[in-house]
């Protein structure tokens with residue numbers, strides 16, 4: 001039997017195969033944590049991915065999509081849309097958000113995972129109110145404590161969560177983290193466990209239900225699920241490697 005290396009880009013079914021594999025890995029990791037795969041929301045991260053590939057993924061049933069820049073999302077949502085065969089496509093903002101883009105973000109996104117300061121939360125709440133809706137949000141926590149990373153430091157989480165929970169037009173649903181920098185499963189696990197513990201403590205002391213934990217990316221989503229993740233944000237494992245340039249938010 002000959003085994004030839006398959007060029008990923010030339011194979012039209014590559015995306016389908018990769019998506020199927022990610023789903024089965026999610027399902028297996030969920031079972032290891034006593035849950036079903038259907039309890040974990042797979043968010044396909046489409047930053048730098050062309051509209052055709054995004055549409056193909058949507059046709060394969062991927063209805064939650066993540067973008068980390070408002071401007072890029074603007075074009076992509078226009079090209080891909082907000083529904084497919086009668087089912088809504090949910091757009092998640094997962095990257096750093098500047099306050100002056102809060103209005104645009106509320107127009108574009110169905111949920112924001114990256115809220116990390118009160119002024120931003122207040123701006124989002126104001127714009128959601130003006131639109132007559134409630135915006136689901138998560139608070140981003142910097143569990144790895146890197147100075148370069150966004151997110152509220154763990155010590156500052158409870159006071160911030162308490163204030164955000166009082167805002168009229170936001171629905172605070174849980175916490176998000178990017179986790180440890182490298183794809184070392186072991187390091188990532190400690191950060192994910194910490195996020196879960198922070199959530200448990202904040203929920204108890206503030207009397208809130210914070211059911212969602214957005215944690216886990218291509219290199220570590222199985223570990224994240226084992227530690228209680230309810231939403232994984234997976235880009236390259238579905239869509240293939242991105243160009244190497246570092247991507248911030250916007």
Ligand SMILES: *Cc1c(COP(=O)(O)O)cnc(C)c1O
Pocket residue numbers: 045047068094095178217218219233234235236237
């Ligand atoms: C890019 C990105 C992801 C997805 O990263 P992959 O390693 O490609 O899965 C997830 N979350 C955030 C915040 C990102 O910026």
